[in-house]
Amino acid sequence: MNTNQLRQEIIDYSKEIGVDKIGFASADVFASLKDRLKRQQELGYQSGFEKGSVAERTEPDRLLPEAKSILSIALAYPSRMKDAPKSTRDERRGIFCRASWGVDYHKVLKEKLEKLAAFIEEHMSDARTKLMVDTGELSDRAVAERAGIGFSGKNTSIITPEFGSYVYLGELITNVPFVPDTPLEDGCGSCTKCLDACPTGALVQGGQLNAQRCLAFLTQTKDFMPDEFRPKMGNFIYGFDTCQAVCPYNKQVDVHNHPEFEPEPEVAKPKLKPMLRISNREFKERFGHIAGSWRGKKPLQRNALLALGHYKDTTAVDDMIAVMTNDPRPVIRGTAAWSLGKIGTDEAFAAIRKAKDKETDDDVLAEMEKGLGFATSPTN
Template sequence: MEVYLVDTELLKQKIIEASKDIGIDKIGFTTAEPFDHLRTSLIEQKENNHTTGFEHGNIDERLYPDLIFNQPQSIISIALAYPTRMNERLKSVRGEKRGKFARASWGTDYHHILKDRLDKLITFIKEETPKELELDFKPMVDTGELIDVVVAQRAGLGFIGKNGLLITEEFGSYVYLGEIITNIPFEPDTPMENQCGECTKCIDQCPTSALLGDGRMNAQKCLSYQTQTKGFMPEEYRPKIRSIIYGCDICQEVCPFNKGKNFHFHEEMEPDPEVVTPLLKPLLTISNREFKERFGYLAGSWRGKKPIQRNAIIALGNVRDKTSIPHLLSCIEQDPRPVIRGTAAWSLSKIDPTNPAIYDFLVEYHEKETDEEAKEEMRNAIDRMRI
């Protein structure tokens, strides 16, 4: 029996209805035609070093569904809205500073949540179609080949804003996206046109001028990317992350389409305030096991503890937390990782730049340091201090 013998319009309506019970907040359908209008842009981004390296490496596979799926006919796109404010009140701890995870890392890792919804959707479709049909599905989230926002835009879920994010009418840009390529020929939905108009708030408010104005960005300059790197963060970005230890929400926070958006539809997405706004100083000495147990379920833990610890050290410097000085000195004395030692030196020079004891300490450990990058960081910190 061939797929085209199925009443695809009726099946589509059943899928739309079932998606609500499955826990999908918005669903759309599009063709499996190539996205080759993006080829020039993707090549330019790569040539200009505007990519992160986290993207799928094969440009053709990002543009041509038939290269990653046998005879694709349609793509189903889904969106799940996530919360922007915490329901639980955060407990204040006197004299202690906290870091912050961006909203997209609140709750259970969204990759797992989306996979659950996509798998349930595929199961439903199989149950609603004859068993003899040779149906095929390829579910994916942002670790897959296709570009989620482009698929979602063409499937009518929303439009791509000047910040490069998908903006939906109902939920703004606070949505997770996923898609399923299939050999079922569904009728496509109507794509949405950009509605940003003359608004440039996201571009104007981006601290690093990462947004290029046309929906693209220099991803190397994006603070979200910078918080996910593993080496030394370039010094120009350190003050700009403030006390954020993972991600960045600024271009979403200033977007008019996001005003008042706050949805709590999915229990797995609810944030634990103590986890997503953790005390900074304890992060400096957290063990691998403790990190995994406490933060392992967050999307923001995917790069491991070192970037989070480095960012926590930067945040302590940005908030000028003098109570952290003994902890930072200990990092330089005892931590085996050059990135941690060098970043701690930077932070100390920001917290108390006129302290002669810190100056002498940095001079001593600069002479002992064997890693060239960490040594340079210590030298720069010494030069900044006004002794």
């Protein structure tokens, strides 16, 4: 079978297995990306979650010797939740970003790519493949851009004509020399809606992200949330997708092609107070199947405390006092103290002062001082 015929059969097969979009790219070095990554490193804009060296992330043949082509796939996910539960005064809720609704996309895309790899190897005995989804060395977005899946938007997301930027991406490197697709032209033009809407200035300029200021990244960290970002988070407990929500290409997009990506309302918008006392076992049973669980419960509990402070939820004061007093983790105790101060009731301030007398961790004591500082703050 010649490669052109196989190429078309792969496209047809991809539709059979539920791939929304597929493209083909050369496995040449990503030279311009290499320069950008080096610059990001110099500026300290990387998140630290990136895998591999700059060379491994931009030279496909380091990952698969004799690499000739890369297949890029996209699966669309919903932007709207059916029957979304409402947050009430007695039961405030947090929210996971859209990319963490439904089953962990890494697993779903990996299964699709494994089927494509098996299909290629079945039709070409000497074919070799290597696949990856998000956590691999290659940039999913750079591959998708080269493969014509979409163009790279100013919000640093791949924007497809059909599904906007609400797509998951994955790729498969192979030694089979397929004819590549043509990249799409940039479609952002003079629009700056995403840059204007970014609450922290993480989008330094169109297409350039300082991950250290990006709330989507910061919600996944395990240390104390830096002070300047706490008021910006609202009720997000994992991820942040305002830069996608304001994009004109996403305005009318809401795709429900994959049942596994449908959000479970009570998981995607969980009640905040129960998050504070959830056990490891309960956390795994309830959230273990979604992408937002990968860092464990600690960051989500910290973010839940910040969200309760954002709401100034007086019904949560007793729960938060228990956390501040009894939790063995300094980040959680300290964040509880700060958020209690943000809520600002007499009971909350009294509890902080009492706990402060017994606290020995310097970082927690500093957070307690910040919490008590709200007692005299006119903006609290």
